[in-house]
Amino acid sequence: MTDHTPVSADSSSANTSDSASATSPDTLAQRGQSRSRRPESQAFRDFMGSHWGERHIPTPQREAVADFLPQRATKAGAPFGHDRLVIPAGTYKVRSNDTDYRFRAHSAFAYLSGLGAEKEPDAVIVLEPTEDGTHEAVLYFKPRASRSSEEFYSDSRYGEFWVGARPSLDEVAVATGLRCEHIDTLRDALAKDAGTVGLRIVRDVDSQVEALVNEVRQQAGLPSGADAQDDDHALEAHLSEIRLIKDRYELDELRRAVDATHRGFTDIIRCLPRATQHRRGERVIEGAFGAVAREEGNGLGYDTIAASGNHANTLHWIDNDGPVNEGDLVLVDAGIEVDSLYTADITRTLPVNGRFSPIQAKIYQAVLDACEAALARANEPGVRFRDIHDAATTVLAHRLSDWGILPVSPEEALSPEGMQHRRWMPHGTSHHLGLDVHDCAQARREMYQDALLEPGMAFTIEPGLYFRSDDLAVPEEFRGIGVRIEDDVVVNADGSVTRISEDIPRTIADVEAWIEDVQSSTK
Template sequence: MGSMTDSTSQVPAEDSAPASMAERVEGRSRRPDSDAFREFMGSGWGPRDASLPEREAVAGFLPARAAAAGEPFPGERLVVPAGTYKVRNNDCTYRFRAYSAFAHLSGLGAEKEPDSVLVLEPRADGPHEAVLFFKPRASRTSQEFYADARYGEFWVGARPSLDEVSAATGLRCEHIDTLRDALAKDAGQVGLRVVRGVDEQVERMVNEVRSEAGLADGEDARGADEEFEERLSEIRLRKDPFEIGELTRAVEVTRAGFDDILRALPRAVGHRRGERVIEGAFGAVAREEGNGLGYDTIAAAGDHANTLHWIDNDGPVHEGDLVLVDAGVEVDSLYTADITRTLPVSGRFTEVQARVYQAVLDACEAALARANEPGTRFRDVHDAAMRVIAARLEEWGLLPVSAEEALSPAGQQHRRWMPHGTSHHLGLDVHDCAQARREMYQDALLEPGMCFTIEPGLYFRADDMMVPEEYRGIGVRIEDDVVVGDDGRVVRLSESIPRTIADVEAWIASAQGR
């Protein structure tokens, strides 16, 4: 039906002045404005449930996250907006999804809470305290209750109260209307940093307070603000037990989505846009069992698999094709899986497809084995996979130089057929912790709690005259999600999702009742 607007306001007089653009949008509504209507709308409602929600599992981890985020910034007030709605078209917005650092520090998932702000308040006798500022539900005697399409209960359902969110999260909660006063308290004696680019109004408010207090603001404060954003990214490099549990759940639901893809493959073959059939099968599970997709699904059949970010998904699926599916469910806590499987549409790999697939699988295994060696750095995982890829390309006679030469910094010819990285961190973002410094990410030693992907591939485009014709149009990627355990061992969270040639073929047969 789309987003509605209130359709009950009075029609303006014909001789009134021309309406502004904003007024024209609002002019579609015809809401009565009489005292009698307002009184009638505010009366006759039953009592609300006065019970408070139970404390959520994530609540016990929030104080440690706040302490870690604020540790480098004693005596400074740190501001993390949730973000706001983004316009899709005209007066329709996309579903709200909070800025990831806000979700991490507040514990709020799903579509909670737009236009909110989390403030890390400095304390002289301990770590920062996380204080959540948001707009609670209004009284049913207020005009907001029935007339406000952004917050009104008639439009978007009952918003939580301050006490309800505090009970669920363990955080101190305050009305968003008090935010400016809270930011201005002792400003000058207390520093102020904000995450930029998330909420323009909050950013503007922070800069006004900084300017009035004689603090650096605007571009003069950019370095300090970005240092804070960097910190928020780096504290998520190592996941706590709650996060690992949510990632495990995301992988489990993603497996269910792939099961439905296999059942839909026969229908995809007969559809003019079979890739959309695959995308839709997975998307239904993502929405039914989680918050939705962690990112746009790649459902790439045949040569489309050689376009790394193929998300149009508008092509046919033919018997004999491979279809590369890169998909992940984002669960309600906003943690996402990221899994890729390359599937033979007919249920069986051809000899050439199997040759390419096995090479990629061997690269996966080499990367995991390297991750389990003591003293491994994040970048070493990629290097281990590339050694296998280069060796196979040399064996098949595709490299213009030896594998050893290709692997040298001055070579890299093998990257023609494997142009992307092998791993990235995973969590609230599919490419998690992207603002972290290189020494904390690529150059860092693997440590317990790190969750990341292993995803080598081989891509032979249909128009690649550097490879024999039998390889052209074949694209293979295999991607698993892994975690470093407390004992330092790296294990696949996605172990239950078939990946060997024999297991993939058996998986398809079982799903389709063959």
Template sequence: MSEEASQSMADRGQNRSRQPQSSAFRDFIGTGWGPRPSELPERERVADFLTDRALKAGAPFPGERLVVPAGPYKVRSNDCDYRFRAHSAFAHLSGLGGEKEPDTVLVLEPNEDGTHTPLLFFKPRASRSSKEFYADPRYGEFWVGARPSLEEVSAQTGLETRHIDTLRDVLAKDAGTVQLRVVRGVDGHVEAMVNEVRAQASLPAGEDARKEDEALEEHLSEIRLIKDAFELEEMIRAVEVTKAGFEDIIRVMPRAVGHRRGERVIEGAFAANAREEGNGLGYETIAASGNHANTLHWIDNDGEVHDGDLVLVDAGVEVDSLYTADITRTLPVNGRFTEVQARVYQAVLDACEAALARANEPGCRFKDVHDAAMKVIAARLHEWGILPVTPEESLATTGQQHRRWMPHGTSHHLG
């Protein structure tokens, strides 16, 4: 059997890279590097809000250990990963945005008084004398840059930090008397570790454990419904940067008209702004010209843009803190609406303004916003003679004919 055939698939990539294996190389590559920065990074503004977020997160679960993974890298193809984006519950409780830090886990450790202490477990950078430094294309400093140290992350976030290798011991501490919950579907390795500890400690498993974990996930989502001052600032920033992206779209419109994939000219202009001013896109941009705008989630963006068309753009910038905006606008390619285009545009604008007015009324429920918009849509469709019943009949739960032109909801939560 050849040497290559006896290798595992995971190790065969070394045949391509021809990585040096000699002890002389290993001894030499770890020497002669300049010193690392000695000053710790400044404490980030978000750190001032993390204690309160941890208190809210743990309030319904006194005495329980809560596990919130950031998630691992996700493979795009072969040895190429997608850019890392942490799970939102983790980002909210840790304050870590941007592309920091894959494989990190936040544990809310129970205190005797019913509160929780947040502990951040992650993989710090390796020594320059280690094989990981030069040989690991996913985590090695030589390949992807230096990961922060435990001390650096603690200085930034104000949280206690520990090495990821100690995570299992912490999860297993007093297991049996201390209940475990984990946010599922984020990190399979962490989830398996939690389930292993549960089994060894005879803690609830199966359907019972699933329900307990889902209750944690639901609560961590709901505490983000009310934004603190930092979050409001970041959402406003996301809107401002997104607005600038739409202004860039208007500037490239003439070039889009002359391109065989004009929709992608629009998409690209917005994406460039998103990467320059933020972390990137909050979601895939919809740049739909002409009939493509009738497809609700048109993200192929491979069509032409013609003079006289309307272009619908649904796009948002995600800033470095991972808060995103979400703006939809319909633009006339040549800067002028036809009479019919203007009527439809005005109807949608009127529905939007009615929804916003209702949203600002005390006691407004989420569905009331949608209902306010639907009243306008039903009325306009009736005025145009294309609604087969009266607006009142259509708005009744037994009707809903107006929803043919809008089967989706009016809005969703943001942030």
């Protein structure tokens, strides 16, 4: 990896001569800049800023998402009258020393700006109150600098030499349809009419922007810090809740994510024989899917679960360091995040050798039946989100009873005083899906679990059964088997609910045929 030490620094942390030696102990910050010798002569600066040809920047085009952004801003600002609303993108997170994780914007920022991929670190959306009581989204970010500036070659965070040519204000304005301003003007924009205009911010995203907002609040006599917490949390909850209903652009992006994820699962099946030959076969599976995620989208929507055998009974198994054995089932929970940052969330449980054993098929069919019951319930009128889980677990409780595993009747287990079936199905059946794999998580319960299904909602259906290898409450033949089936669904305009992941095989016969077809085509 290229050394991130810039080729220029201020005089307090570097000597002007390559051969100069320090005459006093370095500070800790200065030691972080000690790996390279940095030229600082004016001659060097003049030379670096000259003799460059014309940049070849593609002509900016208006993005499809731009048509949806004004309505999103209106919805976001509706409850907050004349308050100014601040939604930071966030900044880079340090991975180790001076290396960072890939940037991924806060989802509320992505929703209101329409910016995906790795755009734009350290940017801020401000929802500016207007005279008619609505809000206008204004995007503040750091545009690319002139190649005669020191930033061009010396700034490893923003410099074109280091991270490529950043967009201009005009280019982003064309792409998004938003008014765009330089980030250096943010302080003045927040201070304008402060006191007459309130200030709210999405907290814990960018500490520097949050500190700036609190400084302006204090100067204007507005509640700040802990005193403003309830107001800020109300904004965050509202920004979650308005994303419960997806617009047409969002639903199209979710379908694209599901299609890409289907291709990722096909590559998993293609690599299963190789996985059985590797001591960490689960990582062979993880790697195959991850390659498709980067080729087809922005990357993974979340860490892939590739859990073979008993590992499938650890719900969030992401170590993926175990073998993949012939005769095992491998549970793969994975989703591709497309460039717009919308993600799929799919689970398939696959027989490693291509065929389910009788006991594996018995458990798998029970889970599949629970999936179908949940979808059927979702298609009934007047259904609340929580009812989907109840439909799935009713099937599973009765199946556990039929097998002689449940210690009480299904009715007793399903009552609030019972819940014994949750030993083998400990998680919820559904969650909303969108920019986050567990989307809209800050929404109030009455808007989420207790809400009626509405057109535009997108969520998962994912029941499972998990029989741990050391579970003495189940027959020995069940032990070490874990099965989950997860699909992504949307509520249509007429209220019906459709699986948008229908094309990813899920029945026993279809899964076996899928494995046979893919592996035959690669021989």
